[in-house]
Amino acid sequence: MDLKLDHHNEDRLTIVEVEGEIDVYTAPRLRELLIDLVNKGNFHLLVNMEKVDFLDSTGLGVLVGGLKRVRAHDGSLELVCTQERILKIFRITGLTKVFGIYASVDEAKEAHGKDK
Template sequence: MDLELSTKTDGGRTVVSVSGEIDMYTAPTLREYLTALLSDGVKDLAIDVNGVDFCDSTGLGVFIGTLRRLREVDGSLVIVCAREQMLKIFQLTGLHKVFDIQPQLPSED
């Protein structure tokens, strides 16, 4: 399955919706996409992974690298995830303690 990416703005936050599979073949595309957004000055990012059917360690590495780059510029990253399959991946790897994972996009108050 291919990787599909789309971007929208919600308040001051950039939201990237990801669907399909994130693996060693598609992760470079995701990395380039997110890197381009950060290079354009995005500092408040949400990545919606509710459409992701599969994610391997390469994909998790992309998320970790993105978080690291955002922290360097005092930015923020929210992972939007309500799918049990994806939540289990974050829990099994301990990354649920690293990422701000929310079941839906947090409102801008």
């Protein structure tokens, strides 16, 4: 499956919907989207990975790159993910300590609201 990307804004949060496979071939498209969102002033990003079938280290690199970019603007990049096979990659690489990872968009929105 290819990669499908979409995004919309809810209050101060930009929700990025990702569907399909994030690998060395498709990750550049996600990187471009994240860069474009930041360049347009969206500094609080929530990446919904519930429909991601596959994620490799290239995809991790893109997410880390996005996180560094938003943090440069005092922003945030957090994730929604409950899939064990995806979470396992974050655990192996220690990135569970770097990203906020939520079980649902609503849970992330609630947590984000408390941080305001």
